[in-house]
Amino acid sequence: xxxxxxxxxxxxxxxxxxxxxxxxxxxxxxxxxxxxxxxxxxxxxxxxxxxxxxxxxxxxxxxxxxxxxxxxxxxxxxxxxxxxxxxxxxxxxxxxxxxxxxxxxxxxxxxxxxxxxxxxxxxxxxxxxxxxxxxxxxxxxxxxxxxxxxxxxxxxxxxxxxxxxxxxxxxxxxxxxxxxxxxxxxxxxxxxxxxxxxxxxxxxxxxxxxxxxxxxxxxxxxxxxxxxxx
Ligand code: HEC
Ligand code: HEC
Numbered sequence: 001x002x003x004x005x006x007x008x009x010x011x012x013x014x015x016x017x018x019x020x021x022x023x024x025x026x027x028x029x030x031x032x033x034x035x036x037x038x039x040x041x042x043x044x045x046x047x048x049x050x051x052x053x054x055x056x057x058x059x060x061x062x063x064x065x066x067x068x069x070x071x072x073x074x075x076x077x078x079x080x081x082x083x084x085x086x087x088x089x090x091x092x093x094x095x096x097x098x099x100x101x102x103x104x105x106x107x108x109x110x111x112x113x114x115x116x117x118x119x120x121x122x123x124x125x126x127x128x129x130x131x132x133x134x135x136x137x138x139x140x141x142x143x144x145x146x147x148x149x150x151x152x153x154x155x156x157x158x159x160x161x162x163x164x165x166x167x168x169x170x171x172x173x174x175x176x177x178x179x180x181x182x183x184x185x186x187x188x189x190x191x192x193x194x195x196x197x198x199x200x201x202x203x204x205x206x207x208x209x210x211x212x213x214x215x216x217x218x219x220x221x222x223x224x225x226x227x228x229x230x
Contacts, residue, residue, distance in 0.1 A: 029098060029102070030065060030098035030102030031098075032099070032103040032105075033103075034103075035099035035100045038092075038100050041091075042060075045057045046059070046060050047059070047061075049061055049108075050062075050104040051109065056183070057183075058183065058190075059109055059110070059183060061107035061108060061109040062104075064170050064171075064172040065102055066101075067175050067176070067177040068097075068100070068101035068104060068105065070175050072100075073097070075089035075090075076089040076090055081198070081199075109178075111181055114228075115137055115141070115224050115228065117136050117140070137224070140220070141221075141225050141228065143218075144224050147221060148161055149161050152214075155213045156213055157214055164176060165178075167229060167230070168181075179226045180226065181229060182227060183227065184224055184226075184227040188219060191207075191211050191214070191222075191223060192211075194207040194210075195214065195219070
């Protein structure tokens with residue numbers, strides 16, 4: 001635990017993020033019944049209850065409302081880019097954003113099926129190949145769990161737990177997103193986008209600074225692990 005906090009404070013110092021902890025809670029209210037209606041144009045991609053079926057469309061259910069509003073504003077003003085979402089967010093006014101965020105944050109997120117890795121179909125010994133794939137996923141999940149909890153002291157990757165919480169619940173007042181049960185494919189994509197600067201090339205963005213120090217293998221392992229968190 002000591003190391004986690006050390007990594008946390010280090011991350012804050014490096015990213016200059018301290019003031020964000022004192023930021024006002026973004027989502028004051030919002031009406032979740034009105035939000036359900038207003039979110040009807042979002043359902044095709046994000047699912048009616050915010051549990052999208054497509055692995056590259058993020059689940060929004062049970063996400064912190066403060067974070068949802070912050071992201072919609074970011075798409076709208078262009079500090080986060082996505083060909084689809086930029087246009088969608090443009091059509092949502094501030095009051096509607098609060099209602100939509102209230103609605104999604106009140107929905108329960110669905111659990112993902114147990115993750116697997118592809119089995120080598122050409123292997124001479126089919127059973128051995130299956131066991132290998134099972135072992136490989138266990139190794140990947142434990143690497144991911146270790147990184148989530150402890151970070152990587154050698155390469156100074158901060159422990160994710162410090163900001164995203166022991167169960168991946170995030171931190172609403174600080175607008176840190178919940179991560180638990182998110183789709184693996186979306187997690188890998190968005191972490192890679194942070195790393196390349198596609199999502200935010202801003203040195204004030206903590207995730208840009210953190211992912212720059214992560215290897216692609218670490219991104220994969222931690223994404224698989226997070227998708228299993230409940
Ligand atoms: C055509 C599909 C599509 C529609 C319709 C759509 N979205 Fe999205 N949304 C996406 C995709 C894809 C992303 C991920 C973008 C990325 O990779 O950066 C996303 C991302 C988001 C995010 C960021 C989530 C996160 O975890 O960071 C929010 C919030 C969001 N959408 C809200 C909405 C709302 C509200 C609506 C309706 C007004 C909507 N979306 C309609 C496809 C869609
Ligand atoms: C110092 C706090 C902090 C630490 C440590 C941290 N994060 Fe984050 N994370 C954030 C913030 C703040 C955001 C929102 C960034 C934005 O608004 O663009 C975020 C966003 C994310 C997202 C995007 C979620 C979404 O729905 O799109 C993922 C995935 C993520 N973090 C994973 C991680 C992983 C994995 C680690 C550990 C290797 C980690 N974070 C460590 C603060 C942190």
